[in-house]
Amino acid sequence: MKLYLIAPLPDFGHNANASSRMLNIGESYALMASAGITTVAALLGDDVDLRLCDEMIEEVDFDVDCDVVAISMNVGQAARGLDIARRFREMGRTIVVGGPHVSLSPETFADAADCLVIGEFETVAEQFRTDLKAGTLKARYRCGQADLATAPMPRWDLYRNDRALTGVIQTSRGCPFECNFCDVIQYLGRVQRHKPVDKVVAEAQQLYDLGYRSINLSDDNFTVNRRKSRAMLEGLAAWNGREGRAPVEFATQCSIDLSRDADLIEMCRQAGLREVFIGIETSSEEALKESQKRQNLRQDLVETVSRIVSGGLVVTSGMMVGFDSDDATCFERQFDFGMSLPVVNLRPTVLVAPIGTPLHAQMQAEGRLYDDDLSVFPGGGLLTNFRPAKMSREELADGARWLVEALYAPDNAIARFEHLARLLRPAPDHLVRAHETLAPGKGAAGVLKLLRQSARDPGARRVIDAVNDLSHQRPEIARDLSTILAGYLNTYSTQSGFVGQPGRAAPPALASAIA
Numbered sequence: 001m002k003l004y005l006i007a008p009l010p011d012f013g014h015n016a017n018a019s020s021r022m023l024n025i026g027e028s029y030a031l032m033a034s035a036g037i038t039t040v041a042a043l044l045g046d047d048v049d050l051r052l053c054d055e056m057i058e059e060v061d062f063d064v065d066c067d068v069v070a071i072s073m074n075v076g077q078a079a080r081g082l083d084i085a086r087r088f089r090e091m092g093r094t095i096v097v098g099g100p101h102v103s104l105s106p107e108t109f110a111d112a113a114d115c116l117v118i119g120e121f122e123t124v125a126e127q128f129r130t131d132l133k134a135g136t137l138k139a140r141y142r143c144g145q146a147d148l149a150t151a152p153m154p155r156w157d158l159y160r161n162d163r164a165l166t167g168v169i170q171t172s173r174g175c176p177f178e179c180n181f182c183d184v185i186q187y188l189g190r191v192q193r194h195k196p197v198d199k200v201v202a203e204a205q206q207l208y209d210l211g212y213r214s215i216n217l218s219d220d221n222f223t224v225n226r227r228k229s230r231a232m233l234e235g236l237a238a239w240n241g242r243e244g245r246a247p248v249e250f251a252t253q254c255s256i257d258l259s260r261d262a263d264l265i266e267m268c269r270q271a272g273l274r275e276v277f278i279g280i281e282t283s284s285e286e287a288l289k290e291s292q293k294r295q296n297l298r299q300d301l302v303e304t305v306s307r308i309v310s311g312g313l314v315v316t317s318g319m320m321v322g323f324d325s326d327d328a329t330c331f332e333r334q335f336d337f338g339m340s341l342p343v344v345n346l347r348p349t350v351l352v353a354p355i356g357t358p359l360h361a362q363m364q365a366e367g368r369l370y371d372d373d374l375s376v377f378p379g380g381g382l383l384t385n386f387r388p389a390k391m392s393r394e395e396l397a398d399g400a401r402w403l404v405e406a407l408y409a410p411d412n413a414i415a416r417f418e419h420l421a422r423l424l425r426p427a428p429d430h431l432v433r434a435h436e437t438l439a440p441g442k443g444a445a446g447v448l449k450l451l452r453q454s455a456r457d458p459g460a461r462r463v464i465d466a467v468n469d470l471s472h473q474r475p476e477i478a479r480d481l482s483t484i485l486a487g488y489l490n491t492y493s494t495q496s497g498f499v500g501q502p503g504r505a506a507p508p509a510l511a512s513a514i515a
Helices: 016-020 035-044 074-091 100-104 120-135 184-188 199-209 228-238 256-260 262-271 287-290 301-310 331-340 356-367 394-408 410-423 444-454 458-473 477-495 508-514
Strands: 001-005 030-034 049-054 068-072 096-100 115-118 138-143 164-170 216-217 249-254 273-281 315-323 344-352
Touching: 001 035, 001 074, 016 262, 035 049, 035 068, 035 096, 035 164, 035 444, 068 074, 096 100, 100 184, 115 120, 115 331, 120 138, 120 356, 164 199, 199 216, 199 228, 228 262, 249 287, 256 262, 256 273, 256 344, 262 301, 287 444, 301 315, 301 410, 315 331, 315 394, 315 477, 331 344, 331 394, 331 410, 344 394, 394 410, 394 477, 410 458, 410 477, 444 458, 458 477
Parallel strands: 001 049, 001 068, 030 164, 068 096, 096 115, 115 138, 164 216, 216 249, 249 273, 273 315, 315 344
Antiparallel strands: none
């Protein structure tokens, strides 16, 4: 039995979040490897002839020799996933689809596939594997919640690791919060389930052996369960940079309440957890209340983020516009808020209502959902899928586009780099990486190419020079600054349109920090 397992290319549109997924250099590099398809591959077992395709880094082979095509997709990948499914089905292939968006909206995919996997695949993998080999796949497999203690080692040996910069380990599923625009809690639940520490460390070693020195801990809220996160950090700290291993830089996602626990911040620092994504979203308390993002209420968000950075963690953050309380003044307010934060890589988006969320149900009940493809596949750009309360859909998109361009304007970015550099505490000595060339193909060449092509643009060059100066002033955080700079340039390049152009060499301080 031959199975072709695909992770489709997300629809980025003009969304700044593209910078967190793909390296914009005219070549195919994923900033994060696809853990979803490698995990499914492990669950399918060794007796299935598997070929993996992450469309982020390679084209789908429509001439592939296979019996079954399986496609795993989230909301951003769903439109492209349907296109792939229809094309293969016209060729007579058996089509299986699964993943978060399929699970939240199975009827959307019913006519495009022979088999739907609804929910977490682990709980039906054995039965699915038996039926697959017997040629008796059911039309639908309804899954329960997986026990991460039994999670197999992902099949990274089947993946194009030479085209990914950051490895990925899923450490938990679920989130206890109840933000009304979030589909994660609808799909995975509000009770967190955690992968055992020894399994996470084993996966880290596997990725390390493959040459990864940057690993994302895929977790909807890594620090919300203090007992579990402390145990995980202790395990990672005992492994990272020890026994002759070079340091690894971890990143994850957490909530703003991390700022209240200085000891936990220090444990993150000691483990090498160097970057956290936080959904800061908005400075508007009214908007936070209406979206039920209660964890961000009643606190000075600038002060709390500054406390996390001063403790030694780089923060990237989400920022939203388009709440019902937002009017045309929200864009300048959000710009001022963003400029007050010690955060370079802000990711402004418009609020959308994914299927299955309370916000989607509310918009549907109020008759505010648009009757177009974005109603089903939101999030591919800056057009929302529902009618905003105080402006038009187009005005919201135009304002969001202005916000992205304003925040990423070179002089504004330099100001935030300087703010961050004044606060950021360096990594502990044993995790400051001595000069070490990354394993072949682990993205160093791609990042250097991004720097070179960026240097051709006068605005980007100003930022590069400013960051080089900051790296000379604070060499102990030079590597952090170079990583942040690469993320900034990746987004700025999509705004300025200089992708693929040749440029001058990167300054020596940055080039050595990247290497």
